[in-house]
Amino acid sequence: MREDPIEEARSRPLPSDAELKILRDLWLHGESSVREIHQRLAGEWTVGYTTILKLLQRMLDKGLVERREDDRAHRYRANVSERHTQRRLARELVEKAFGGSIGRLVQAALPAGRARAEELEEIRRTLRRMKE
Numbered sequence: 001m002r003e004d005p006i007e008e009a010r011s012r013p014l015p016s017d018a019e020l021k022i023l024r025d026l027w028l029h030g031e032s033s034v035r036e037i038h039q040r041l042a043g044e045w046t047v048g049y050t051t052i053l054k055l056l057q058r059m060l061d062k063g064l065v066e067r068r069e070d071d072r073a074h075r076y077r078a079n080v081s082e083r084h085t086q087r088r089l090a091r092e093l094v095e096k097a098f099g100g101s102i103g104r105l106v107q108a109a110l111p112a113g114r115a116r117a118e119e120l121e122e123i124r125r126t127l128r129r130m131k132e
Helices: 005-011 017-029 034-041 049-062 082-098 102-109 117-131
Strands: 065-070 073-078
Touching: 017 034, 017 049, 017 065, 017 073, 017 082, 034 049, 034 073, 049 065, 049 073, 082 102
Parallel strands: none
Antiparallel strands: 065 073
16 A cells, blocks of 8 residues: 555655755756756756766655656656645754744844845735734
């Protein structure tokens, strides 16, 4: 019997910084070949094709991506959602760096003048929803 999909996603290891770059690319562009991912990331990240391939193989082992064969190329897609991954990373950051205090995280993340007006309004709406 298969494990509960939500529990299965929670038990997956968190992505490394390099794996997160690849996941962000897959979330934005959808299913892609190694070559496509490499070409898109080449402008911002000087990493070789074989490194991208190795990272994707490691991510496949971790359950972060799925792979299918298309002719001769393997195509990869994210196997974890962006929102879920962001929440897990945020929880880990709050625990590790701020001793579990969300308030301390917000104080550190919102120095005066850094947040755009739209971002501050979105934060206010979120806080109102949480309060209700």
